[in-house]
């Protein structure tokens with residue numbers, strides 16, 4: 001038996017399929033999303049990344065396959081129990097309610113019993129820390145609808161952090177963000193994975209960010225897993241050509257020694 005302090009919870013997907021419009025947009029996916037690790041879900045537009053993430057978050061149900069968290073059937077638990085475990089930041093969330101940033105971040109506390117009885121001092125502390133971590137303290141009293149795309153993205157991240165999840169799911173978290181905000185956001189969630197044992201799963205388009213921050217990558221193409229493993233091992237020029245149809249070169253950074261992927265200009269416009 002594993003002592004609690006050393007237990008690393010993880011989500012395990014087996015032969016998971018999602019059917020939309022009569023087509024398997026996620027097709028027999030096997031994946032192990034382990035606590036303490038940042039897993040990047042990679043793949044071209046339409047590969048099935050968002051569809052997979054919504055199922056992992058417990059929002060959509062798979063057409064077939066098994067999904068478990070800490071060994072328990074994920075869909076056998078209640079919606080509220082799932083919300084205590086998993087937080088999702090979707091891409092381009094619109095249709096904002098008329099809420100200030102702080103009120104929106106506070107919504108992250110709703111799955112916790114303490115909050116429903118009226119926010120406790122601890123709830124307030126968690127909300128303040130989440131806003132500070134996501135860099136939105138300065139916008140606390142602004143209406144969320146008035147924020148720029150990047151500011152709003154960070155407010156949604158703060159809401160997810162306030163949820164204190166064990167599984168943090170981020171759909172293109174660097175969308176809209178400037179270079180500094182991209183790096184600080186990924187460094188923050190990477191650090192949460194390391195320090196708190198969180199399982200962090202992020203759909204990313206930038207392969208260099210995946211190399212720099214992810215411990216593990218899952219490459220999807222037309223709903224199927226084409227490769228998975230440590231990013232520097234998986235993201236070879238051959239794999240990038242087969243999946244993204246772009247010729248790439250992997251260089252070695254002259255100072256850090258880390259791999260850096262460069263891309264050739266494609267010969268055609270769209271496939």
Ligand SMILES: Nc1ncnc2c1ncn2[C@@H]1O[C@H](COP(=O)(O)OP(=O)(O)OP(=O)(O)O)[C@@H](O)[C@H]1O
Nearest residue numbers: 020021022025043044045046047048049050051052
């Ligand atoms: N409601 C729907 N009905 C039919 N097909 C859908 C529906 N929603 C998504 N799809 C299709 O499912 C496929 C996977 O979409 P998904 O959004 O999961 O891809 P993605 O990898 O996240 O793409 P992107 O990188 O462009 O965000 C796409 O071909 C998309 O057109």
